[in-house]
Amino acid sequence: MNAVDVKQGSSPIILGFPHTGTDVPADIHARLNDNGRMLADTDWHIDKLYDGLLPEVTTVHATFHRYVIDANRDPTGVSLYPGQNTTGLIPDTDFDGKPIWRDGEKPTAADIEYRLKQFHSPYHVALAKEIERVHEAHGLVVLYDCHSIRSHIPFLFQGKLPDFNIGTNEGNSCSPEIASAVGRIAFAARGYDAVINGRFKGGWTTRHYGQPQLGIHAIQMELTQSSYLTKEAPPFAYDEAKAERLRKHLKDILEIIRQTAIKLGSK
Template identity: 35%
Template sequence: MTDFDGESPPFEIMEPAEWRAPIIFNSPHSGSAYPDDFLRASRIDLPSLRRSEDSFMDELIADLLSRGFPVVRVHFPRCYVDVNREPYELDPRMFTGRLPSFANTRSMRVAGGLGTIPRVVGDGQEIYRDRLSVDEALHRIETLYKPYHRALRRLINRVHQQFGTVVLVDCHSMPSVGVSRDEPRRPDMVIGDRYGTSCASLLPELFEDVLGRLGYSVGRNKPYAGGFITEHYGNPASGLHAIQIELNRAIYMDERRRERGPRFAQVASDLAVLAEVLATVPLGDLGPFQAAAE
């Protein structure tokens, strides 16, 4: 049985000494600690595996902690376990043995090879030489996926109870060009709110306004509307708001060399501006609001 053996813990939740606002910044796909057993089982090399990473996204938001915002980061790679999926989106073609009856084997993400235990990296390359055991898949879910979501849910619930509302900003990055040649040029950033269902409407509008004034081109919900995290934790009728932001990697890094680009510090600074503006929104303006206990 493979265990995550990175030098880092599987994930970290870092809380500020003093909270600026009930806004949580989460980076679920920037993990780069690859277990040795996983690398040995892979038919592709490490640079190919790393193409699935939201490289440096956790670093871009790291300074927000000192500004009073909690930051959550995952250290294991998304191609090992993807926490932005349902817990059991599993492709039966990948495994030896019978999957549990409750596994979702027919989702669009499973069909594309990008389930909870991915079959391919982002550009469609098969990861594994051989099939995995079902026990291996379930072990990763029990020891990595579930503890992360339990910890995130506890944090969200505690913040919601304390402030009466909470905003989860799910931070991702995207390749500068899509797989399809027909796809139009991607904007600098894409805001995802699950087509208006995961957060109050003023949040994507504020994101678009602030980022536009900072000089970025901004899209909404295309090609990314938000994944499981945005959908699962967003419940604006209960004061739980989740919004996804996707950064075009070309604005902050050299995609081919996987190195920070010349605008890296500026992009990090601009995300801090966004966070500060977001923190000025009166909590009651977000809709249903549960007054914090005295």
Template identity: 30%
Template sequence: MTACLADAIDPAFEVLAPVGTAAPFVFNSPHSGRIYPRSFVAQTRLDFATLRRSEDTFVDELFVHAVSEGAPLMRALFPRSFLDLNREPYELDPRMFDGRLPPFANTRSIRVSGGLGTIARVVGDAQEIYPRRLAVSEALERIETYYKPYHQALRRLIGRVQRQWGLAVLVDCHSMPSASNRDDAARADFVIGDRYGTSCSEIVTEAIEAGLTARGYRVVRNKPYAGGYITEHYGNPTAGLHAVQIELNRSLYMDEAAYERHAGFEQVRSDIAALLPELFAAVTDRLAPSRAAAE
């Protein structure tokens, strides 16, 4: 899928379902959407290339082999700069809107103050998206039309997997700009975020890290990305719900300025595809051993 403009986004998201579920995993790509509503683009002050800087471009394609390996992959089709699914539903900056926000809106989070709430104020290096304030009614319409149906579908998908296996592992798939790697700790190929061990079992994190490291990638945990709202909200290991975030360095697989795949794309996709059955086996054998034996 290439980036494009559309009068409407329908459907707003897709679930790529396997023929049969082979492991207790759900993959999610909430920021790889590349269909931009024309009305949204017309509202902005940025050129199209700059507006795309928040995309996790091609991440859904890098993880698509999860489906053939027996796990569903859910992906948004609309872009993050239009609506960010990795936020609370009402994480909103009152300075962006004409009118009064609902009293339950979270207007004081760190993400809001940085311009990256549910409706983002900026993209890239703090570049303002809008030349003027938006109507509160528009923000609420985006949340009702896009955000809530997406998370409802994601919850149903996770619940279905948990009922089948007795647990569910959500892998939230993202990318990071290479320019964000400002220090040694951040100069990584992959960052695994598990909210410092609180959102998933160590078994999950260790299996991902070991598989990537064995393939020659530099992997770090939680710095600078420990996981966002999705990882925090859906991860509850004591209830059998595990959530982990994976961030890929975009320079591994794409020309970041041109938004094009480069020669490394197929290698990264192939390495992820090879990692998946190892990950599924390691986690299923240790977290759902009775089910693994039955299978």
């Protein structure tokens, strides 16, 4: 299987989708337990949610599931959130802290090395290539990393997660103009709540690629699945009415990023 699917556009914006993939090779699937085979921690339907919102946008999708290997984790295995519960490069558990592998089938060091080469690296090679291409064309590029998660996960965070979780690595991965523009739209969205650099400050993708001083801006958006799914449980069905309400705000967010990028590029 191809680890990554790329659709090129002429916009200065790239949408990254590291967690929408559901492909699991048969040999890896056989090692998952019944809980793991549910693939519950997928960023369900996020690609559909963003589809068609911005003309000529480039998209980079990881086709493999995060249980194969997580494309948004440091390839060295260093934790994104030291001291907090989180899942690793190849998760041992789901987001509820429950095991996902059959007894004796947890991935080994050799498994990690193999999956880095076959899945993680190809995704990031493709993403880096698109960042270089778009940056060369515009003198600036904005990587907008698309994510979603259940709104209540006690293992990872207390209480309810805000609907819009904007991550900029504490302001280090993108310009303040882009961060504030996105924040204005998200905080003004009626019926939703938002936070910047709360529980989710941006994953490895945001932190690794974001170099605003070089004209490479990266920002992560983690949406609550309650904002666009019928319910946050199997079969994780897409709710058309809820999604359309949310898509209006997401369209405004992508458009304000585009406009801000053009202004920054002209300076």
